[in-house]
Amino acid sequence: MLTVSEALSAVMATVQHGPVVEISLTDALGQVLAESVVSDVDSPPFDKALMDGYALRATDVGGRFELEVIEEVTAGRLPTRTVGPGQATRIMTGAPIPAGADAVVPVEDTDFQSNDETSLYGRVTIRKSIKCVSGQFILKQGAAVQRGAQVMAAGRVLRAQEIAALAELGYARVRVVRRPRIAILATGDELVPVSEIPGPGQIRNSNEPMLAAQVQQAGAEAVCLGVAKDERTVLGERIRTGLKSDFLLLSGGVSAGKLDLVPSELAAAGVQQVFHKIQMKPGKPLWFGMLPPAEGCSPCYVFGLPGNPVSSMVCCELFVRAAIRQWSGLEPVIPAPRTARLGHSILVSNNRPTYHPARFDWAAEGPIVSIVDWIGSSDLCATVDANCMVCFPAGDHEWKAGEMLEIILW
Numbered sequence: 333m334l335t336v337s338e339a340l341s342a343v344m345a346t347v348q349h350g351p352v353v354e355i356s357l358t359d360a361l362g363q364v365l366a367e368s369v370v371s372d373v374d375s376p377p378f379d380k381a382l383m384d385g386y387a388l389r390a391t392d393v394g395g396r397f398e399l400e401v402i403e404e405v406t407a408g409r410l411p412t413r414t415v416g417p418g419q420a421t422r423i424m425t426g427a428p429i430p431a432g433a434d435a436v437v438p439v440e441d442t443d444f445q446s447n448d449e450t451s452l453y454g455r456v457t458i459r460k461s462i463k464c465v466s467g468q469f470i471l472k473q474g475a476a477v478q479r480g481a482q483v484m485a486a487g488r489v490l491r492a493q494e495i496a497a498l499a500e501l502g503y504a505r506v507r508v509v510r511r512p513r514i515a516i517l518a519t520g521d522e523l524v525p526v527s528e529i530p531g532p533g534q535i536r537n538s539n540e541p542m543l544a545a546q547v548q549q550a551g552a553e554a555v556c557l558g559v560a561k562d563e564r565t566v567l568g569e570r571i572r573t574g575l576k577s578d579f580l581l582l583s584g585g586v587s588a589g590k591l592d593l594v595p596s597e598l599a600a601a602g603v604q605q606v607f608h609k610i611q612m613k614p615g616k617p618l619w620f621g622m623l624p625p626a627e628g629c630s631p632c633y634v635f636g637l638p639g640n641p642v643s644s645m646v647c648c649e650l651f652v653r654a655a656i657r658q659w660s661g662l663e664p665v666i667p668a669p670r671t672a673r674l675g676h677s678i679l680v681s682n683n684r685p686t687y688h689p690a691r692f693d694w695a696a697e698g699p700i701v702s703i704v705d706w707i708g709s710s711d712l713c714a715t716v717d718a719n720c721m722v723c724f725p726a727g728d729h730e731w732k733a734g735e736m737l738e739i740i741l742w
């Protein structure tokens with residue numbers, strides 16, 4: 333049986349990078365960048381004023397306090413006159429600095445007289461207490477980004493700030509990794525759709541909406557295929573439909589029960605097993621494999637997730653999420669777990685590493701984690717109160733309040 337980290341390595345070694353598509357920047361939120369973004373302009377593209385005020389020669393301030401205003405430049409306009417000694421140009425934030433000027437004095441530090449008939453724009457007096465240094469309130473051309481500089485590398489999720497930077501650099505369209513399409517197929521004779529009232533011995537198919545939500549949270553597109561009964565013909569048929577997607581997630585039917593038909597039906601459909609069963613709790617029966625690419629068809633990566641809802645959820649969070657990140661080229665594929673201080677003592681007795689639903693909060697002494705009441709892998713409602721899982725290594729151990737443990741946020 334593989335360890336969790338061996339299984340993650342196997343997933344990463346199997347899943348190939350997804351295809352790249354070009355989309356409009358307006359559709360790019362949450363997508364993964366697939367190109368290196370290089371600036372073809374300086375930012376800012378010209379020396380620009382950072383204040384509304386007067387562009388002038390810094391050496392004039394302190395000596396000559398009254399200056400002739402020779403021009404007014406607002407943002408979007410170009411200066412036409414060079415600022416000489418004893419002169420200033422009235423300037424607005426974002427406007428280009430005129431030649432000759434090397435500083436801006438904010439309007440609040442000046443007094444303006446407009447009734448001076450010798451000057452078209454009047455005269456301005458710089459207040460005596462004001463100091464002025466060369467370069468003040470000017471953002472030099474290329475100070476933020478120089479033409480030719482790489483602004484971001486491939487492999488990051490596009491958030492509002494990346495989208496703004498792409499917009500500034502003129503990327504009206506951007507190359508991203510296509511979101512993977514993930515088919516979800518629940519298996520089990522006992523399952524009824526969520527909208528139905530379960531009859532005797534039946535339960536609702538909660539795994540389908542759960543897995544759909546999880547893969548969407550991880551940046552994929554969910555394709556729900558409903559429920560396949562534990563019967564070879566229907567199961568085989570639905571598996572073949574699912575294999576047309578980039579990924580197929582099955583839930584249930586991967587343990588050792590009489591009707592656990594999933595591994596054999598996957599094999600019959602040509603899916604090659606990479607691993608079956610891992611040293612973890614919950615989630616031990618996890619199955620992973622791949623339908624190799626054939627002519628005209630891309631590969632399909634297949635996870636047989638355990639039917640128990642929390643097992644399915646934990647396996648999806650650990651392994652399916654890693655597979656989606658690998659497909660998308662997201663770096664790092666496995667984000668480093670956080671650590672938090674245990675908020676209470678607890679005696680843990682496990683023969684396998686255990687992922688326990690827990691609550692992570694900020695306390696005065698730093699991040700703190702407390703496990704939630706949980707009766708095992710079918711206890712879905714416990715996960716509603718949880719916002720992380722805490723990882724207990726295998727073995728019998730009495731954990732003391734204050735000890736540090738790894739957690740994975742949910």
Ligand code: AMP
Pocket residue numbers: 518519520522523535536537538539540583584585586587589638639640641710
């Ligand atoms: P299995 O892995 O098929 O042996 O199922 C293990 C447990 O999970 C059983 O109690 C099933 O009834 C339950 N289960 C299986 N599939 C689902 C599902 N889609 N939604 C909720 N519970 C499920």
Ligand code: MG
Pocket residue numbers: 519520521584585639
């Ligand atoms: Mg079953």
